[in-house]
Amino acid sequence: MARVVVDVMPKPEILDPQGKAVLGALPRLGFDLVTDVRQGKRFELQVDGEITDAVLAEIEKVAGTLLSNPVIEDFEVHVEEHSVAEVAHEAGRA
Amino acid sequence: MARVVVDVMPKPEILDPQGKAVLGALPRLGFDLVTDVRQGKRFELQVDGEITDAVLAEIEKVAGTLLSNPVIEDFEVHVEEHSVAEVAHEAGRA
Numbered sequence: 408m409a410r411v412v413v414d415v416m417p418k419p420e421i422l423d424p425q426g427k428a429v430l431g432a433l434p435r436l437g438f439d440l441v442t443d444v445r446q447g448k449r450f451e452l453q454v455d456g457e458i459t460d461a462v463l464a465e466i467e468k469v470a471g472t473l474l475s476n477p478v479i480e481d482f483e484v485h486v487e488e489h490s491v492a493e494v495a496h497e498a499g500r501a
Numbered sequence: 502m503a504r505v506v507v508d509v510m511p512k513p514e515i516l517d518p519q520g521k522a523v524l525g526a527l528p529r530l531g532f533d534l535v536t537d538v539r540q541g542k543r544f545e546l547q548v549d550g551e552i553t554d555a556v557l558a559e560i561e562k563v564a565g566t567l568l569s570n571p572v573i574e575d576f577e578v579h580v581e582e583h584s585v586a587e588v589a590h591e592a593g594r595a
Contacts, residue, residue, distance in 0.1 A: 408536075414543050416585040429544070429567065438563050440556055442502075443547035447585065449508050450523070453537035462534055469532050471594075473523065481589035491510040491541065495575035500565075 409458045411466050412487045415475040416447035450474055451490055458486050503552045505560050506581045509569040510541035544568055545584055552580055 417423045425446040433441055450470075454462055467484050475482040489497075511517045519540040527535055544564075548556055561578050569576040583591075 414585045416543065416545065419584075419586050426544075432567060433563065436563075436567060438559055440548055440559055441546045441563070442549050445545045445584075447543045447545070449510065449541045449543040450520070451510065451539040451541070452535045454534055455536050465532055465534055469527065469530075469535070473526060473530060477594075481586045481594065483585045483588040483592075490513075490539075491508045491577045492513050492575045494577040498577075500571075500575065 409454045409456070410487055410490060411452045411454055411458060411463070412485055413450040413452065413466065413470045413474050414447065414483045414485075415450070415470070415480050416445055416482075418479055418481055421479045447480070448474070449491075451487075503548045503550070504581055504584060505546045505548055505552065505557070506579055507544040507546065507560065507564045507568050508541065508577045508579075509544070509564070509574050510539055510576075512573055512575055515573045541574070542568070543585075545581075 423445050426444040429446065430441065430444040433439070452466060463484060470482045470484055471477055517539050520538040523540060524535065524538040527533070527538075546560060557578060564576045564578055565571055
């Protein structure tokens with residue numbers, strides 16, 4: 408089982424009210440090191456079998472049509488060994 | 502300017518209706534290689550100055566309190582050289 412990750416973020420020129428809300432909340436909670444926050448989406452896709460160029464090409468098509476709105480969002484596709492759940496588990500958080 | 506990324510995903514045992522909706526839509530759109538989809542959030546945080554262990558510790562605290570709900574979500578913190586926008590730009594998509 409292979410895992411492909413699609414990250415979707417609002418384009419830099421697009422307002423990001425969710426990110427701004429997080430940024431505004433940080434100093435109120437006592438955190439003052441972060442100067443900007445952007446919020447986007449992360450998709451973890453499971454693929455049966457090997458990740459070939461054809462698989463990645465199909466997932467790029469999925470990312471550009473179903474998972475993101477190309478007018479306001481950028482996306483990136485990459486293969487990732489470990490899911491967030493696995494990393495959190497290793498760090499003793501899950 | 503350094504960039505720290507926080508990935509937040511629903512825990513494996515938690516139902517993920519958004520991911521299921523995407524998974525259900527894929528075959529209708531002619532994509533049939535993906536066997537499972539989980540949808541989560543991605544935060545890109547800008548930090549002034551260097552990323553020290555103290556900065557990462559503060560961001561882990563932010564991730565565990567403000568950015569994720571530890572009852573239903575796992576998170577992962579890592580430093581990333583390039584934003585999604587920069588990667589998309591290099592790939593000629595933005």
